[in-house]
Amino acid sequence: MSNMLLEVNHVGHVYQTPQCEKEALKDVSFQIEEGEFVSLVGPSGCGKSTLLTIIAGLERPTHGEVRLDGKPVTAPTAEIGYMPQKDHLFSWRNIRSNITLGLEIQKKGPEYYRKAEEMMEKYGLRDVGSMMPDQLSGGMRQRCSLIRTLVTGPRFLLLDEAFSALDYQTRVAVSVDIHTIIRKENKTVLLVTHDISESLMLSDRVIVLSHSPGTVKRIHDLSVLKDTAPMERLDHEAYGSMIKDIWKELDIHG
Amino acid sequence: MDKYRKTGKKDLRSEYLHSLKTARVRIHVLRIALLILLITLWEVLTAHDILNPFIFSSPSRILATLNDLSVSGELWRHIGTSVLETVIGFLSGTILGIIIAIILWWIPTVSNVLDPYLVVLNALPKTALGPIFIVCMGTGIGAIIVMTLAISLIVTILNVLNGFIHTDVEKVKLMKMLGANRLQIFRKLIMPSNLSTIVNVLKINIGLSWVGVITGEFLVSKAGLGYLIVYGSQVFKMDLVMSSVVVLAVCAIIMHICIVLLEKATRKRFGIA
Numbered sequence: 207m208s209n210m211l212l213e214v215n216h217v218g219h220v221y222q223t224p225q226c227e228k229e230a231l232k233d234v235s236f237q238i239e240e241g242e243f244v245s246l247v248g249p250s251g252c253g254k255s256t257l258l259t260i261i262a263g264l265e266r267p268t269h270g271e272v273r274l275d276g277k278p279v280t281a282p283t284a285e286i287g288y289m290p291q292k293d294h295l296f297s298w299r300n301i302r303s304n305i306t307l308g309l310e311i312q313k314k315g316p317e318y319y320r321k322a323e324e325m326m327e328k329y330g331l332r333d334v335g336s337m338m339p340d341q342l343s344g345g346m347r348q349r350c351s352l353i354r355t356l357v358t359g360p361r362f363l364l365l366d367e368a369f370s371a372l373d374y375q376t377r378v379a380v381s382v383d384i385h386t387i388i389r390k391e392n393k394t395v396l397l398v399t400h401d402i403s404e405s406l407m408l409s410d411r412v413i414v415l416s417h418s419p420g421t422v423k424r425i426h427d428l429s430v431l432k433d434t435a436p437m438e439r440l441d442h443e444a445y446g447s448m449i450k451d452i453w454k455e456l457d458i459h460g
Numbered sequence: 461m462d463k464y465r466k467t468g469k470k471d472l473r474s475e476y477l478h479s480l481k482t483a484r485v486r487i488h489v490l491r492i493a494l495l496i497l498l499i500t501l502w503e504v505l506t507a508h509d510i511l512n513p514f515i516f517s518s519p520s521r522i523l524a525t526l527n528d529l530s531v532s533g534e535l536w537r538h539i540g541t542s543v544l545e546t547v548i549g550f551l552s553g554t555i556l557g558i559i560i561a562i563i564l565w566w567i568p569t570v571s572n573v574l575d576p577y578l579v580v581l582n583a584l585p586k587t588a589l590g591p592i593f594i595v596c597m598g599t600g601i602g603a604i605i606v607m608t609l610a611i612s613l614i615v616t617i618l619n620v621l622n623g624f625i626h627t628d629v630e631k632v633k634l635m636k637m638l639g640a641n642r643l644q645i646f647r648k649l650i651m652p653s654n655l656s657t658i659v660n661v662l663k664i665n666i667g668l669s670w671v672g673v674i675t676g677e678f679l680v681s682k683a684g685l686g687y688l689i690v691y692g693s694q695v696f697k698m699d700l701v702m703s704s705v706v707v708l709a710v711c712a713i714i715m716h717i718c719i720v721l722l723e724k725a726t727r728k729r730f731g732i733a
Contacts (some may be wrong), residue, residue, distance in 0.1 A: 284639055296648075298655075
């Protein structure tokens with residue numbers, strides 16, 4: 207099992223508040239291979255975001271551990287890139303300096319800035335480099351947000367409901383766009399989402415979390431869809447039954 | 461021929477722009493007309509003794525008083541004193557307030573401990589502290605500046621700290637994930653995203669500083685517009701009181717305009733909406 211990039215081992219988390227004690231996660235375990243695109247779906251309030259905060263290293267779990275490339279994750283690390291739900295581009299910085307924000311913070315050398323320029327060129331952002339974020343469309347902003355995450359050179363990407371702030375049509379277009387870039391850059395990804403069709407379109411595997419406390423209910427292997435492009439998966443014969451399966455497992459009413 | 465060709469989109473646009481301009485000009489004209497009307501009414505009513513000119517003064521009396529004062533150089537001394545006090549009070553209140561807000565944001569324990577004190581100080585009418593300042597600082601410019609400081613400081617701290625604390629948590633999370641330490645979070649996120657809060661605080665403070673200076677000058681002082689107002693009322697020279705109020709209004713407006721210009725410059729420079 208040496209090619210496992212991310213290991214989540216028996217993670218459990220109990221929230222303490224003055225009013226009560228709430229078990230958010232219970233014995234969550236899964237692994238992600240290098241180069242894999244995995245989605246984590248679950249009903250709202252199932253502890254998805256708690257799990258994401260733990261994997262990101264922003265919070266320590268009460269039980270279990272997270273390992274990246276064999277090393278335990280206990281604090282945010284440059285190895286893990288994080289792409290938030292909204293683009294969160296800073297309105298007072300132009301696109302170029304938004305993209306290099308992480309490089310500034312991590313005090314990276316000029317070779318990283320050259321790489322940033324190359325990526326902007328490669329993904330059609332060179333001409334908008336000196337524009338301000340509010341001059342760009344939602345889709346372009348999301349692309350900038352991804353490039354900002356990628357330029358610091360993380361090995362593993364966490365996408366936190368990365369497209370759900372967009373309207374439906376933009377969401378589909380942007381998710382395919384982001385997926386293409388991630389594939390080109392050959393990154394390993396965990397996408398946290400509540401959108402089943404999004405997870406089926408983009409991923410190699412889908413992890414279904416159950417409701418409070420969050421536990422892994424089932425892991426779907428999408429190898430059937432492996433060689434099918436995201437948009438074409440919608441027409442694949444296996445797609446319909448998979449959506450139904452996951453829908454049932456999510457058990458919205460239970 | 462040309463007349464027929466010019467119909468269509470462009471014409472509609474220029475018509476719209478023209479109507480915007482006309483509306484703007486009309487509002488300006490009406491504003492100035494209202495001012496002229498009020499001043500004329502004031503002059504006419506007092507000239508015919510319908511309003512008592514010894515109590516309400518009149519525009520012509522005010523002009524005469526201002527002329528006398530400015531010829532003797534008195535006017536400029538009083539304006540200079542008040543403006544200086546206001547500027548010093550404004551700058552120290554604002555800068556000190558922002559520094560304290562930064563400290564409170566940086567060390568949450570300190571802000572938790574001081575919270576009830578700030579609430580009480582905020583609720584307390586600061587003018588009540590005036591006599592204490594006079595006893596401590598003497599009857600000079602010092603007491604007046606401390607008075608001004610007391611009035612603007614707490615409001616500044618509370619507003620700025622509130623802005624700092626309510627900076628989008630998702631953006632803070634993003635900064636943390638990019639590896640930012642607290643200083644970087646402050647410099648690259650908290651400060652720039654709160655520029656508009658700070659500009660608003662400046663606007664509030666310029667008004668509050670004038671309140672502090674005038675109140676201070678009412679209590680102690682041998683010069684300044686507040687002193688002129690109190691002196692004028694004590695010797696029943698209402699012309700002097702009214703003239704001082706007019707000058708005060710003009711000074712306050714000029715300072716407000718300066719802040720608005722500064723605001724425009726910062727918005728342009730930092731691209732805040």
